[in-house]
Amino acid sequence: MIQIITYDTDKYEQYSDVKFKISKLGEIQALDDFEICIIDLCNKDIWRNDGSQPTNINCYRDLLTIKEAIISSSISKIVIVLPQNEDFYYDKDYRNSRWLLSKSIQLKDNKSNLVKIIDSNLVSLEKVKLSFEKTKTFIDTKCIDADFNFNDYQEDKFEALTFSNTSNKITTIKKDKIFMTTLKILDDKDNLKIFIDNYCKEKQEKEEIPDWVRNIKFYNDEQLKKDKNDNLEKIQNLKEENIKLEEQLDKNLEYKSILYTTGDELVQVVMSILDELLDYDSSQFVDEKREDFLIKKEDITFIGEIKGVSSAVANKNVSQLDVHVQSYLDKLQEESTEEKVKGLLIINHQRNKPLEERQEVHEHQRNLATRNGSLIIETQTLLKIFEEYKKGKLTKEKCKKLFIDNEGLLII
Numbered sequence: 001m002i003q004i005i006t007y008d009t010d011k012y013e014q015y016s017d018v019k020f021k022i023s024k025l026g027e028i029q030a031l032d033d034f035e036i037c038i039i040d041l042c043n044k045d046i047w048r049n050d051g052s053q054p055t056n057i058n059c060y061r062d063l064l065t066i067k068e069a070i071i072s073s074s075i076s077k078i079v080i081v082l083p084q085n086e087d088f089y090y091d092k093d094y095r096n097s098r099w100l101l102s103k104s105i106q107l108k109d110n111k112s113n114l115v116k117i118i119d120s121n122l123v124s125l126e127k128v129k130l131s132f133e134k135t136k137t138f139i140d141t142k143c144i145d146a147d148f149n150f151n152d153y154q155e156d157k158f159e160a161l162t163f164s165n166t167s168n169k170i171t172t173i174k175k176d177k178i179f180m181t182t183l184k185i186l187d188d189k190d191n192l193k194i195f196i197d198n199y200c201k202e203k204q205e206k207e208e209i210p211d212w213v214r215n216i217k218f219y220n221d222e223q224l225k226k227d228k229n230d231n232l233e234k235i236q237n238l239k240e241e242n243i244k245l246e247e248q249l250d251k252n253l254e255y256k257s258i259l260y261t262t263g264d265e266l267v268q269v270v271m272s273i274l275d276e277l278l279d280y281d282s283s284q285f286v287d288e289k290r291e292d293f294l295i296k297k298e299d300i301t302f303i304g305e306i307k308g309v310s311s312a313v314a315n316k317n318v319s320q321l322d323v324h325v326q327s328y329l330d331k332l333q334e335e336s337t338e339e340k341v342k343g344l345l346i347i348n349h350q351r352n353k354p355l356e357e358r359q360e361v362h363e364h365q366r367n368l369a370t371r372n373g374s375l376i377i378e379t380q381t382l383l384k385i386f387e388e389y390k391k392g393k394l395t396k397e398k399c400k401k402l403f404i405d406n407e408g409l410l411i412i
Contacts (some may be wrong), residue, residue: 002196003034003076004186005066007043007059014189026062032075036200039066039080039122040186047083047107050092054105055113056121063121070123070178077200079179080123081186083107083114084147085132108132108147123178128153130182135164137171137183142194146171148182161199172199255386258379260351262308267292270306270346270379273386277399278302291324300404301339303328308348313361313376315368321345322372342404343374346382355380361409370408377403377410384412 003021004012005028012022023029025046031037048058057063070078085108089101107114111130119125129152136143139162149169150160162172162183172181185195258269271282271293280295295302305321325343332339350358361376369376385402388394402410 001034003029003031003037004040005037006040007046011043025059026065028066028069031069031073031078034076036077036079036196037073038186038192039078041118042081042083042086042184042186044083044086047086047088048101049088049090050101052091054088054090054103054110055116057117060117060121063118067122073177077177077179078123079181079196079200080118082118082130082148082180082182084184088114111148123180125180126154126157126175128158128173128180131169133167133169135167135169135171137162137164139191139194139198142191144183144185144191144195146182146184150180150182174199255383258348258383259355260348262348262351266308266348266379267306270382273382274304277386277389277396278403279396290327291321294328296339297400299340300400301328301341302344302403303341304344304346306346308351310350310352312359313347313349313365315365317347318345318365318368318372318374318376321374325372325374343372344377344403345369345374346377346379348379366408373407375403375406375410376408381410381412 001021002019003023004015005023005025006012007025009022009024012020015022021029021034028037046057046059049056050058085106087104088107088110089104091101091103092099093102095102111132115125115128115130119128128150130148131151132148135146135149137146138144143165146164149164149171150158150173151170153170153173158173158175160170160172161174161179162181163169164171171183172179174180179200181195183191183195185191254269255273258266258273261269274280274293274295275282278295278297280297282293282295285294291303292306293302293304295304303321303325305317305324307317309317321343325341329341332341349361361378365376385394385399389396389399402412
């Protein structure tokens with residue numbers, strides 16, 4: 001059982017169960033009736049002094065009583081929870097027909113007196129010094145705040161128990177059966193439990209299991225081992241399957257990159273999609289810094305531009321494609337060769353905007369592409385065609401037919 005000794009018992013309604021006894025500062029129960037006694041110095045009303053200086057507290061006699069009990073105690077572990085940075089009010093004065101404490105100082109600015117008050121009235125601190133720095137200390141999975149830390153103490157008399165995260169400031173020290181902490185372990189019942197379980201309870205060591213005991217077969221040992229191995233195999237299979245799924249998700253992200261990328265990155269992914277849709281190997285294409293791609297099929301040659309732009313589709317984008325198409329037709333004429341040629345402008349326009357915020361391709365650009373006999377394909381449209389192909393709803397032949405039969409803007 002645990003006794004919490006505090007100035008204000010109303011604060012501890014959450015602790016009202018058989019594991020805890022809540023006692024007022026001046027009405028303590030015998031310490032050795034409890035495994036652990038916690039002395040709460042956090043209440044702001046403790047830090048009051050009628051005297052003219054902040055060198056002692058009004059309830060110091062209650063602390064002296066507890067000090068005597070600690071000295072005579074031989075069983076109970078004592079946990080002293082130091083205050084956070086409260087205001088220390090002092091210098092009682094009669095003003096406006098009433099008595100009041102006329103001055104105040106924050107405990108962070110009164111650290112030496114704070115240590116002296118505890119040292120004189122409660123437990124010997126052996127030249128312990130405090131620093132004010134807000135920190136966080138992790139105990140298992142709990143993160144616990146503190147305003148102060150122990151920046152100096154006699155290492156031969158105290159043991160450091162808890163340290164702040166990253167900064168490694170000491171937030172709990174121990175001397176024999178007495179623990180002192182600056183952590184806010186009393187604001188949350190879970191914080192207190194995890195602190196006590198980790199530092200105040202004796203950890204019983206289990207006797208090591210002999211090998212010969214492990215070799216004895218009992219009841220359903222064999223079946224349990226078999227089930228365990230089966231589960232391990234299933235887990236391994238699931239891990240491998242998840243790796244494959246993750247690879248596919250990454251591949252899908254790569255395909256979706258045509259909705260926001262530009263330059264070579266855009267060209268590379270678009271070409272991988274076109275290669276699959278049109279059953280082609282674009283690695284044979286020689287880039288002569290004219291068109292972005294030239295795909296020759298038995299019945300059609302596709303001349304293509306791939307663009308990623310922040311603006312809407314412009315006339316120059318459509319016209320540039322037509323320049324490449326006309327240049328290729330001139331080349332065919334010089335070689336006395338005939339081919340059916342189709343220009344494709346694959347464009348990722350307004351690429352920095354979500355799809356729903358992008359403006360539609362304007363009628364001017366659609367009409368210009370129709371006049372040139374070419375086709376504008378937005379990257380979101382190409383991605384949708386590729387998705388339908390992957391689902392088995394479109395064949396390679398139907399994809400090619402979509403590119404051949406349509407002019408202006410491809411809409412599906």
